[in-house]
Amino acid sequence: YVILKEIKTSFKHHWESSIKTSKKLEKYSQVKSQFSREHYLDHVQNYKDRANLTRLRISAHRLEVETGRYKNIPRENRVCAWCELTLDTNSIENEDHLTKECDLYASHRRKLFSKLNRIYSSSNIPTTSSNFSFIEITTNSESTPNNNQIQAMRIIARFLTNCLNSREKFLESIKVSDLQKQSTGNVLPRASQ
Numbered sequence: 487y488v489i490l491k492e493i494k495t496s497f498k499h500h501w502e503s504s505i506k507t508s509k510k511l512e513k514y515s516q517v518k519s520q521f522s523r524e525h526y527l528d529h530v531q532n533y534k535d536r537a538n539l540t541r542l543r544i545s546a547h548r549l550e551v552e553t554g555r556y557k558n559i560p561r562e563n564r565v566c567a568w569c570e571l572t573l574d575t576n577s578i579e580n581e582d583h584l585t586k587e588c589d590l591y592a593s594h595r596r597k598l599f600s601k602l603n604r605i606y607s608s609s610n611i612p613t614t615s616s617n618f619s620f621i622e623i624t625t626n627s628e629s630t631p632n633n634n635q636i637q638a639m640r641i642i643a644r645f646l647t648n649c650l651n652s653r654e655k656f657l658e659s660i661k662v663s664d665l666q667k668q669s670t671g672n673v674l675p676r677a678s679q
Contacts, residue, residue, distance in 0.1 A: 510545060510555070513581055517543045517625055525631045526624045526639045535643035538650055539624060542581050547650075550579035566590075568656055584649055585620055590656060591649040598645040605634050605641075620646065
């Protein structure tokens with residue numbers, strides 16, 4: 487028992503040090519301040535929803551802010567393909583862009599806030615895009631979550647899955663469009679794809 491306790495304490499110290507110093511764990515350090523099991527792991531029952539929520543919380547996703555890091559693309563050039571193509575803007579595609587800003591997910595966002603407003607109509611939970619944080623709503627509090635919090639966790643996790651599915655479909659359509667244009671000789675292949 488003493489050895490197990492010592493291993494756990496050592497791991498906890500290593501974990502705390504890692505989240506404070508790692509650039510890769512920047513988003514995770516905003517999410518996790520204490521070493522504990524998150525309630526959403528027990529209450530978001532759909533595997534894909536739970537996995538997508540976890541991936542966004544720990545930056546193990548396929549957003550450009552992360553995939554561009556693997557390709558040594560400067561952070562300011564890891565832009566959202568949708569916003570670049572449709573709005574001619576260079577918004578960095580990160581977790582906040584996905585959840586709060588990108589027009590590609592506007593319909594999903596409207597549905598999310600409509601559902602959250604029904605749950606939290608008389609409380610102070612942020613239910614507009616500007617002050618919304620999926621992290622705050624899905625992060626462990628000291629107490630056991632109530633039914634509204636559990637329902638909100640599930641709704642947010644499904645929202646993230648819907649956004650990521652829309653992103654995947656959009657990126658696939660770009661690839662198909664580029665292949666069609668290449669086969670007719672109308673365009674050069676995209677260097678960044």
